[in-house]
Amino acid sequence: MRVGVLTGGGDCPGLNAVIRAAVRKGVQDYGYSFTGFRDGWRGPLAGDIVPLDIPAVRGILPRGGTILGSSRTNPLKAENGIRRIKENLTKYEVDALIAIGGEDTLGVAARLSDEYGVPCVGVPKTIDNDLSATDYTFGFDTAVNIATEAIDRLHTTAESHMRVLVVEVMGRHAGWIALHSGLAGGANVILIPEQRFDVQQVCGWVESRFKVRYAPIVVVAEGATPKGGEMVLKDGSLDSFGHVRLSGVGEWLAKEIERRTGKEARTTVLGHVQRGGTPSAFDRWLATRFGLHAIEAVRDEAYGVMVSLRGTDVVRVPLADATAKLKTVDPKLYAEAGVFFG
Amino acid sequence: MRVGVLTGGGDCPGLNAVIRAAVRKGVQDYGYSFTGFRDGWRGPLAGDIVPLDIPAVRGILPRGGTILGSSRTNPLKAENGIRRIKENLTKYEVDALIAIGGEDTLGVAARLSDEYGVPCVGVPKTIDNDLSATDYTFGFDTAVNIATEAIDRLHTTAESHMRVLVVEVMGRHAGWIALHSGLAGGANVILIPEQRFDVQQVCGWVESRFKVRYAPIVVVAEGATPKGGEMVLKDGSLDSFGHVRLSGVGEWLAKEIERRTGKEARTTVLGHVQRGGTPSAFDRWLATRFGLHAIEAVRDEAYGVMVSLRGTDVVRVPLADATAKLKTVDPKLYAEAGVFFG
Amino acid sequence: MRVGVLTGGGDCPGLNAVIRAAVRKGVQDYGYSFTGFRDGWRGPLAGDIVPLDIPAVRGILPRGGTILGSSRTNPLKAENGIRRIKENLTKYEVDALIAIGGEDTLGVAARLSDEYGVPCVGVPKTIDNDLSATDYTFGFDTAVNIATEAIDRLHTTAESHMRVLVVEVMGRHAGWIALHSGLAGGANVILIPEQRFDVQQVCGWVESRFKVRYAPIVVVAEGATPKGGEMVLKDGSLDSFGHVRLSGVGEWLAKEIERRTGKEARTTVLGHVQRGGTPSAFDRWLATRFGLHAIEAVRDEAYGVMVSLRGTDVVRVPLADATAKLKTVDPKLYAEAGVFFG
Amino acid sequence: MRVGVLTGGGDCPGLNAVIRAAVRKGVQDYGYSFTGFRDGWRGPLAGDIVPLDIPAVRGILPRGGTILGSSRTNPLKAENGIRRIKENLTKYEVDALIAIGGEDTLGVAARLSDEYGVPCVGVPKTIDNDLSATDYTFGFDTAVNIATEAIDRLHTTAESHMRVLVVEVMGRHAGWIALHSGLAGGANVILIPEQRFDVQQVCGWVESRFKVRYAPIVVVAEGATPKGGEMVLKDGSLDSFGHVRLSGVGEWLAKEIERRTGKEARTTVLGHVQRGGTPSAFDRWLATRFGLHAIEAVRDEAYGVMVSLRGTDVVRVPLADATAKLKTVDPKLYAEAGVFFG
Incomplete structure (x- = not known):
């Protein structure tokens, strides 16, 4: 089993913690191999890969940013984007893909998974905390x-x-x-x-x-x-x-x-x-758990899902749910804060 | 309406944020008056009070510790403890009591409320995060x-x-x-x-x-x-x-x-x-919301309850639930961490 | 002996540490009384004072800003500015004045001292570190x-x-x-x-x-x-x-x-x-020592001087020296950094 | 010209900043090559070396500890210690040695330099700040x-x-x-x-x-x-x-x-x-300047010296001066603090 990993969209503290946790668990518990794709969807599109194993992820937990690089490349807008991604996944013998990103990155993963049968697992990321279907995204607490x-x-x-x-x-x-x-x-x-x-x-x-x-x-x-x-x-x-x-x-x-x-x-x-620098303890903990649970989803062949925080549990939700709608601030919550205005 | 407030047990970053939020909301939105009791249950037991109004709570949000002081005094073990508390609440014309504390402090509030009809609202606090019936207690994230x-x-x-x-x-x-x-x-x-x-x-x-x-x-x-x-x-x-x-x-x-x-x-x-010093942003946010919701419970005359975090919502749970059982680490959660050992 | 204290110019972490140290030492070691002037030179000009004693300075060491307030008021530009200051010092029975500030504030102190015989001691302050005659000013390390x-x-x-x-x-x-x-x-x-x-x-x-x-x-x-x-x-x-x-x-x-x-x-x-918030340890230490040495200068009736850091020693220099010339970055020092460019 | 570098004694935030600055300046300005010795004096004694060039020092400025490792090995106590060091310096074609350390490490450098003609430059380091002949050592401000x-x-x-x-x-x-x-x-x-x-x-x-x-x-x-x-x-x-x-x-x-x-x-x-973790800004600045000036000493063939902070200047002092006597707290300075006791 070979698992591909990519990080897309604006960077965010905790990305490296996800990568590290996924690789540690995949290699140690299930004997998986890993391939990193560089710069979000640009990586599988262009066939730009980096080696990803336990030595590569040592010491990255407290580091902000992403060792895989990021970009806003959208393969749905590239000519033959999907076909090229499928070809590159085959070429590099990648059996499943973990896509870590926000609305855009996960939206691509949802379509790849649902419409083209590419086995994807999503991990939600945005410092803005505006992704539906999860209580929090990592990066937000740090910000x-x-x-x-x-x-x-x-x-x-x-x-x-x-x-x-x-x-x-x-x-x-x-x-x-x-x-x-x-x-x-x-x-x-x-x-x-x-x-x-x-x-x-x-x-x-x-x-x-x-x-x-x-x-x-x-x-x-x-x-x-x-x-x-x-x-x-x-x-x-x-x-x-x-x-x-x-x-x-x-x-x-x-x-x-x-x-x-x-x-x-x-x-x-x-x-x-x-959005830079070392993640808070909460974000490292959340990102680490997301990484571990993403691998569990791969092992269970539960594709088309995103790992998500619900209370203190990490659960799986359909990728499509996460990207259906921006999670904005509830007017009631905003009104609650009004007592401190002035 | 006059609301009493006390903080009991080991101190914890965020106590002052609860006090401030409760006083701000109570005074501004409902016109309540407040009385602070000094050093946990020792305050209402001994009739040791401090004035509590908006000027008294200005600037205390980022400060660790508690402006009301704390102690481990247990009125259930004091001679005529309950009677003396009821007498002092009457004497100082306190109509409802907000007790901020951990297992011991809230256990007293539960008994006072359930067995003696003292109108209490609990706010959970412990840096150890070991209180049942809430996802998190403030102070924990800081620690x-x-x-x-x-x-x-x-x-x-x-x-x-x-x-x-x-x-x-x-x-x-x-x-x-x-x-x-x-x-x-x-x-x-x-x-x-x-x-x-x-x-x-x-x-x-x-x-x-x-x-x-x-x-x-x-x-x-x-x-x-x-x-x-x-x-x-x-x-x-x-x-x-x-x-x-x-x-x-x-x-x-x-x-x-x-x-x-x-x-x-x-x-x-x-x-x-x-356990000292300024609270993390998460703890200030949680403590502030707990303070606001404790006042809502008082306004609704919802006594015998504790405010509690469930996902991203603050809800009310029976005080007795909170103190029934220590919330210890789930063996599965601990096992999850094992992949990083060695 | 009554000592006046004022803080002028842009605020800077460490101002409160100076005030506290001066008051603690003045009261405890020499039995001095203190009067705070509000908002830099506006205070003695307008006769706007605040009480200043040991309880007033408790707990202010780690706090940024200044409990005395600040302003850029220049008494030399105010009508009869000097005369009004002298009258107010007499009115409030202030025998010596500690002026904490940067180039402008100390420039006024220099003239008051040298030309008008007002007994002033200066304490250098600027986050920009651009005051001559001292190795460092407090606030700079924090910034x-x-x-x-x-x-x-x-x-x-x-x-x-x-x-x-x-x-x-x-x-x-x-x-x-x-x-x-x-x-x-x-x-x-x-x-x-x-x-x-x-x-x-x-x-x-x-x-x-x-x-x-x-x-x-x-x-x-x-x-x-x-x-x-x-x-x-x-x-x-x-x-x-x-x-x-x-x-x-x-x-x-x-x-x-x-x-x-x-x-x-x-x-x-x-x-x-x-320029806001709690001072670094270095700035608290430097500001504290400046406060202590300013009082020593008062005790020695060494007026017209500024306390100054030279290596690890606090010494006295003429106020005029401090404000004669902006301390800018030595071209050699800047050239030293060039090895890291690119 | 090939320069050896070692770090000895207890580690301290800023060691990596010295190494980085020395290598950057040596390579870029003078075309020097570098050899790292592992674990203090154990490195040249045992001939344990690591490559040291610009890519090796990228990104290490904010990192605590030392990429070269450290130990308390004393070559003066090892059999034929000095001879083995000289042999290894010859073997690895090292023309000058930069020794970064405290009293013990620099004491060895002093003897190697003064008695055995090994061309050494010392860089003072100790979180305890107890080295004579320098105003401050890096690591102290962080601690x-x-x-x-x-x-x-x-x-x-x-x-x-x-x-x-x-x-x-x-x-x-x-x-x-x-x-x-x-x-x-x-x-x-x-x-x-x-x-x-x-x-x-x-x-x-x-x-x-x-x-x-x-x-x-x-x-x-x-x-x-x-x-x-x-x-x-x-x-x-x-x-x-x-x-x-x-x-x-x-x-x-x-x-x-x-x-x-x-x-x-x-x-x-x-x-x-x-003593762990990222250095304060002051310590990074001081360590960086020490690294730059150590290379200047090598270029000037000024051996047997230690770089040292005097006010805001970095100067050279004889290595022997630095290690002659522990720099302890002056009783007068301690007395100054007494006003805050109680």
Whole structure:
């Protein structure tokens, strides 16, 4: 039995932990061999492989990124993409494929598995936590910890100068990182893509915070957009909700707050710091368990499934379920956080 | 409506986050007043109170420990304990009580609620994660992160000297911290209280690690005990499994490994570092949600319940369920980790 | 003896540690009383004071920011500024003043002391490390640690996608943070305000890094500027070197690299995260010693001086020396780092 | 020109940064070749070598430990040790040797250089900071940061239970780690090997801290010893001051404090956590500069010297100076800290 492994889409802390766990268990418990494909779906498409055995995965557990590289290559859009993948799997004698990725990567795996009979097992990954059919994806906890630490640091400098600090965090279509880090960091305003914000209301919260002699921290997801049409946009494209995409909402919002409240405001854009570096303990544990269970699925010939966290259990769900619909923040959950606004 | 709040048992990162969230929501959304009781059950027993309002809870979210103090006082063992508590609740006009604690603290709340009609809501807390009826308790994730960081640091020093490093982590009756931090840290041996260990087998794992030119990390829960009778004990008491309690299993094990394998071994005892300091983002989020939901339970007059995490939802469970049985590590889960031993 | 204390200019981790040490030593060893002035020079100018005694400074050692608040108020520009300060010092019976701040704050202290006979002792503070007459200022080590951690995190994500990551760090006039964090983080390009950079040379370094199959990290101080006139400027103002000031050099540079090399580039702007939050151990130690020695200077009636770090000793230097000239990065030191470029 | 490199004695964060910097500069600027010797002086003694070139040192900057391994092998005690080293240097065509280590390792380098004409350059290393002739050694700042973080965490748990927390930190003969981390962490008692402590005085400080309703943190260096003869010793050996060596002073002291004050006390023994893992930014910067300057010394044929930090400069000092005398804590510096005791 030879198992292929690939990692697709944006990288995320914990990818290496999945790879390591799968290889350790596959080799030791079942005598499997492994082949790594380089750069997501580009690997099986182009026949670009790397050796993958126990020495290759030693010491990678705490390392961010992915030893296999990643890309956004979509084989469904490549000429004869599926046929070339099947040919390369045959050529390299790969009997089953573990695809680690987000919506796009797993969507390809679902179609390969369901429509073309390629034996795939999916492992969910996204720092945005916006994949359906799993309680959490690994990478998310790490991102939230990093954003929370940044918010912690900003409180004291904000208060020393009685300034507004705006932190722009990741989350183009879903506000999970903003919501969790905002709650954990004690932010006074949390803005998410799921709900357009009212700049005047934001300014009201900012001002009520100053009234109790504390300085406000505003956490804004990169995909959050204001109500109304007052925004000057950098790129003019449309976002997934059909309204115009913002580039640089953090900086824009800081300026708007300054203009309307007369208070100084500063912006921090954490960017890729949120997706790099060593995974949190939770993400290493989750990624490791996902790797182990992916191999169990291979052994059971349970293809077309994704491993998934449900409570404290790792279970299997159809790949198609995972990619059917983006998991966005429940309005009730967002409302729950509202008690801390202002 | 006046709500009393107390924190009992060993302290744990996140207690202050619960208190803050409960007070913020209670005051702002429902107009409740609050009374803090000092040092767990000692507070209502002795009538020792502290004022608790929004200014009192500002800025405490990221702080470890508890602004209310804690103790292991058991009112059921105090003379007229229950009567004195009821009298003090009446005296201070407290209509409902939020008890934040572990097995012992919540056990008292269960009896007060079920047998004496005192309106109690419980909030589960233990860094050991050994409370039934909730997926996780806050404090646990922080402890696991701290232990994992320590293990990360020990790998490089172990390998530079080709030594064994033994890390003793918390967990008197349950091995959750050892299991999670051991998996997350890439330990080569993980020993938990639920399963007596065979020193000779441990030495085998240690030696097989050296054979691949890596140095082994052994994570041992403070409550883990060896098979057989070869241990020299410091205090001679019996542990919860009926076998003699070890004090200093880490140090003992390091010596035993040195003696049997001829390799150098060193010990780190993390101790209270695991339970102090700022909570992880996950624990702040969980504790905050527990605080909010405890107030919802009070508003619904849902007494005799504990708030509990189920997947990503916070639900209510009978207090009695939470304290019926220690939640220990499932043997299957422990077996899953075995692939990394050696 | 009554000692006034104020903190001026941009806040910086360690300010509270200075205040605490000064108060502890003053009260305990010499029986001094203390008066805090709020918001830098605005405090003595406006007569805005806060009580300052041992209970007020308990627990503030690890906290970022300043309990006294800060501002950039310059009393030399205020009408009758000096006279009002002298009147307020008399009114509040303040016999000596400890001024904690950077170039501007200490410049005022120097003039007050030298020209108007106000008994001042200075304590140097700037995260930028650009004050002459001291080896280091506190706050700098913390900022460098934060920037270095961010760079560490960016390496793995850069390499997973073979992208350029540009990190913009603080340093408007001096490149100390960029130089130290760039060296510590293993950056492949470090750009500082002291030396205009050649975009084409930067692109050369970027490309040579890709050639060895690693992804480049570019650290750029916010005050760094390119050679030539190709920059589109946001604000058009002139910087301290007489060339036009850049706003957003990080983002500009990332775009320029993308355009010229065809490689993807991403930007992180750390912003105020670098100056907030708990100080590093070094900064707490340095700030504490500065606080103790400032009190010794008061006791010795050694006014008009600043405490300063020389090797491992804290010494006194004339206030005027500290503010005579910005301490910029020595070209030799910058050249030393060049071996790691590309 | 071929340069040999070895790392001896206890490992320490920053060793890899020295190796990397030396190799990068040697190869790129001067065209040198390198040979790594394994496990300190055992390498040249036994002729155990590893290849050392630019690819071998990529990515090791942030990694703790040493890629060359370490040991305490003393060639002066080995039969024909010096002759065998000279033979192996000749055999492997090594023209100069960079020895990175502490007192013992550099002592050997000094004798090899001064008495036997082996061209050696020393690089000082010790987490204990007890080497003369340099302001700081790398590894020390990392150890102090780790110990300080642990102390930070212990404050909140100590105060929640009004307990004494005793932290045993490294420092067998010198109290630098205890002094710096104790000051930075806000400890209430700091005990160092240089000055025997009076248990009764320690208990007095502990009690005076409780009187202001705060819980005391006691930082004790592993080599600290009490006055009088009341200690029960574990190993009975003599320490460097001629008094009997303590094993486990932290645990002993906690018990003694409990016995004398009636307060609960707990102990944390940080152990090797202090010397493992990624170096702080300061240590990476210092280690990198030491590596660069060691190569400059080789190029200048300046043998028999050690690179050393003086203020912000790296200079050369005779190897013999570095090892002549242990650098212990100046009594005046220790007295300075006394204002925070109790």
